[in-house]
Amino acid sequence: MRAFLLRRLALGLATMLVVATATFALLHAAPGEPFAELMEDPRFTPEQRALRRKAAGLDDPLPVQYLRYIGDVVRGDLGTSLAKRRPVRALLAERLPRTLLLMGTALLLGFALGIAIGAWQAARAGSAGDRWVGHATVALGAVPDFWIALALLLTFGLKLRWFPVGGMTEPVTHDYMSLAGRIGDVAWHLVLPATALTLLILAFVARHQRAALLDTLPEDFVRTARAKGVSPANVVRHHALRAALLPTITLFGLSLPALVGGAVLIESTFSWPGMGHLAVESIAARDYPVVLGVTLVASAVVVIGGILADLLMLRADPRTRHG
Amino acid sequence: MSTPDSARVLLSVENLRTWFHTRDGVARAVDGVSFDVRAGETLCVVGESGSGKSVTALSLLRLIDPPGRIEPGSRIAFEGRDLMTATEEEVRRLRGNRIAMVFQEPMSALNPVFTVGDQVAEVARIHDGASRRAAWDRAVEMLSLVGIPDPAARARQYPHEMSGGMRQRVLIAMALVMNPALLIADEPTTALDVTIQAQILELLTSVQERFGTAIILITHDLGVVAEAADRVLVMYGGQVVERAAVRDLFASPQHPYTQGLLRAMPRVGQGRDRLLTIPGTVPPPTAWPSGCRFRDRCPLAFDRCEREAPELTNVVASHAARCHVAGTPLPAAAASS
Numbered sequence: 001m002r003a004f005l006l007r008r009l010a011l012g013l014a015t016m017l018v019v020a021t022a023t024f025a026l027l028h029a030a031p032g033e034p035f036a037e038l039m040e041d042p043r044f045t046p047e048q049r050a051l052r053r054k055a056a057g058l059d060d061p062l063p064v065q066y067l068r069y070i071g072d073v074v075r076g077d078l079g080t081s082l083a084k085r086r087p088v089r090a091l092l093a094e095r096l097p098r099t100l101l102l103m104g105t106a107l108l109l110g111f112a113l114g115i116a117i118g119a120w121q122a123a124r125a126g127s128a129g130d131r132w133v134g135h136a137t138v139a140l141g142a143v144p145d146f147w148i149a150l151a152l153l154l155t156f157g158l159k160l161r162w163f164p165v166g167g168m169t170e171p172v173t174h175d176y177m178s179l180a181g182r183i184g185d186v187a188w189h190l191v192l193p194a195t196a197l198t199l200l201i202l203a204f205v206a207r208h209q210r211a212a213l214l215d216t217l218p219e220d221f222v223r224t225a226r227a228k229g230v231s232p233a234n235v236v237r238h239h240a241l242r243a244a245l246l247p248t249i250t251l252f253g254l255s256l257p258a259l260v261g262g263a264v265l266i267e268s269t270f271s272w273p274g275m276g277h278l279a280v281e282s283i284a285a286r287d288y289p290v291v292l293g294v295t296l297v298a299s300a301v302v303v304i305g306g307i308l309a310d311l312l313m314l315r316a317d318p319r320t321r322h323g
Numbered sequence: 324m325s326t327p328d329s330a331r332v333l334l335s336v337e338n339l340r341t342w343f344h345t346r347d348g349v350a351r352a353v354d355g356v357s358f359d360v361r362a363g364e365t366l367c368v369v370g371e372s373g374s375g376k377s378v379t380a381l382s383l384l385r386l387i388d389p390p391g392r393i394e395p396g397s398r399i400a401f402e403g404r405d406l407m408t409a410t411e412e413e414v415r416r417l418r419g420n421r422i423a424m425v426f427q428e429p430m431s432a433l434n435p436v437f438t439v440g441d442q443v444a445e446v447a448r449i450h451d452g453a454s455r456r457a458a459w460d461r462a463v464e465m466l467s468l469v470g471i472p473d474p475a476a477r478a479r480q481y482p483h484e485m486s487g488g489m490r491q492r493v494l495i496a497m498a499l500v501m502n503p504a505l506l507i508a509d510e511p512t513t514a515l516d517v518t519i520q521a522q523i524l525e526l527l528t529s530v531q532e533r534f535g536t537a538i539i540l541i542t543h544d545l546g547v548v549a550e551a552a553d554r555v556l557v558m559y560g561g562q563v564v565e566r567a568a569v570r571d572l573f574a575s576p577q578h579p580y581t582q583g584l585l586r587a588m589p590r591v592g593q594g595r596d597r598l599l600t601i602p603g604t605v606p607p608p609t610a611w612p613s614g615c616r617f618r619d620r621c622p623l624a625f626d627r628c629e630r631e632a633p634e635l636t637n638v639v640a641s642h643a644a645r646c647h648v649a650g651t652p653l654p655a656a657a658a659s660s
Contacts, residue, residue: 227426229416229420
């Protein structure tokens with residue numbers, strides 16, 4: 001168990017090093033550079049710009065920059081944002097919880113509802129209800145992610161005006177609210193982005209869970225459960241679903257990278273001020289330290305999520321506990 | 324063997340027909356099976372793969388899923404109750420309670436994600452409304468009863484931590500929790516090696532002696548039949564082809580199929596180089612031949628067998644066979660070899 005955790009952590013750190021290196025290379029290979037907007041600002045002379053570049057270390061040879069960056073990261077220093085002039089760590093500390101709130105809500109709801117819907121379908125496979133829900137989840141999975149986000153935004157944000165169109169809080173009044181009011185305000189803003197992300201997750205979880213349960217229902221142990229008098233509902237819920245959850249746990253670990261990508265999209269659509277939003281901003285500004293910091297944290301989230309999925313698997317499947 | 328005594332008949336099956344309505348046609352897997360099981364006896368059901376033994380067993384508990392269907396007109400009466408008209412809920416309350424079943428694959432018949440103790444205890448919780456605690460104690464007691472050493476510790480193990488023989492004992496323990504009147508064991512020893520097979524058979528016999536449980540033992544192994552059976556049903560092509568007390572069956576088999584099975588059985592002291600086999604295989608249940616279903620493989624088949632399906636008729640009292648030539652002196656072809 002301990003050896004397993006250590007091995008997974010070491011593997012995770014190696015993954016993060018590869019991600020950091022690849023991001024570094026891609027950033028410097030991509031056209032554009034930091035401080036580009038200063039070029040057009042008449043108050044800055046080319047000399048001042050050069051000074052900025054030099055101060056940020058951008059004129060050093062790439063290998064030197066790379067080693068300096070990795071060295072800083074190992075020491076826990078993620079650098080300072082070139083555009084925002086704030087430590088990257090402070091920026092991330094502010095943004096990460098917001099992203100985790102959005103992703104966590106959507107993950108929880110998406111998996112819970114997806115599992116329930118998939119199980120409901122599998123228990124009545126081939127029926128009209130199963131077919132219609134199946135069409136719905138396939139359609140949901142087939143439309144582009146941004147389309148769902150925009151459709152929700154247009155319908156419930158702009159047309160019906162039930163929910164705010166973006167942001168995480170009311171811009172002015174939020175600071176004057178009571179604690180409960182502030183929490184309610186954030187929850188209110190969370191509804192549309194969380195729903196969009198939940199729908200995306202739910203669609204593939206439901207399809208996957210239906211298939212997994214249909215694979216489990218013909219198993220001998222399910223027949224044993226029926227033969228010992230377990231009620232039909234409990235045969236599905238207790239005996240078959242419990243075993244059919246194992247591949248879903250694997251799916252959870254495997255789907256995290258895609259979910260982080262989806263979160264970036266949803267955050268920019270709903271201007272949710274989280275990490276994804278920050279990533280888009282900083283890429284546009286060629287804010288190298290922030291982009292690198294965001295990527296590192298995102299990969300850390302994926303690595304930790306993967307380890308969590310493995311731990312969950314150890315709990316759920318006794319056969320994985322030895323060896 | 325006691326004489327037929329209707330008061331002691333526990334299970335009575337009449338004209339059981341379980342058909343599978345598949346896209347390729349109707350598979351008549353069980354097609355007109357009738358038999359009785361008396362309290363406390365062991366009835367062995369013998370036949371090769373595809374003869375309808377397992378489907379018969381599942382039909383008794385109404386565990387047939389679509390496209391399979393127990394056809395109207397089939398009658399299953401257990402302890403005087405008609406199981407065909409009983410509601411699903413009534414049948415569910417019998418399963419694992421008055422009628423219990425042990426399946427043939429001990430490797431896959433237990434749920435991999437629950438401890439064996441939980442799986443045995445569940446039966447007591449369903450049918451007895453036992454508390455978690457009481458059910459667990461009962462499970463440990465049952466595991467001990469079926470000869471599992473250190474049952475309290477074993478109960479906390481998962482199926483993958485046990486050997487095949489141990490798992491089969493767990494399945495038997497699970498079946499015995501409610502002290503059923505009838506235990507259906509579908510090839511309970513097939514997947515096990517020989518010494519373990521003998522132990523499991525002994526266990527079933529001792530259970531029967533202690534609790535007076537009637538057992539339907541499904542097998543393709545005539546050695547098991549000789550050891551355990553009181554009476555025997557021989558099945559072929561979804562039908563009963565011979566029904567007899569075990570002694571009569573081995574002494575004077577009436578159906579050519581039974582005779583073939585007995586000849587195919589290896590015996591100590593008979594120095595044969597090769598075992599005799601019955602030529603051919605069971606035809607698919609979607610296409611039984613006309614007339615007698617065994618005629619393609621039968622050494623005695625003659626023109627009447629093609630035209631006319633034989634009925635299951637008594638050759639002597641309580642020994643019945645489904646064959647046109649049964650009861651008549653055996654022609655030379657069968658007498659030799």
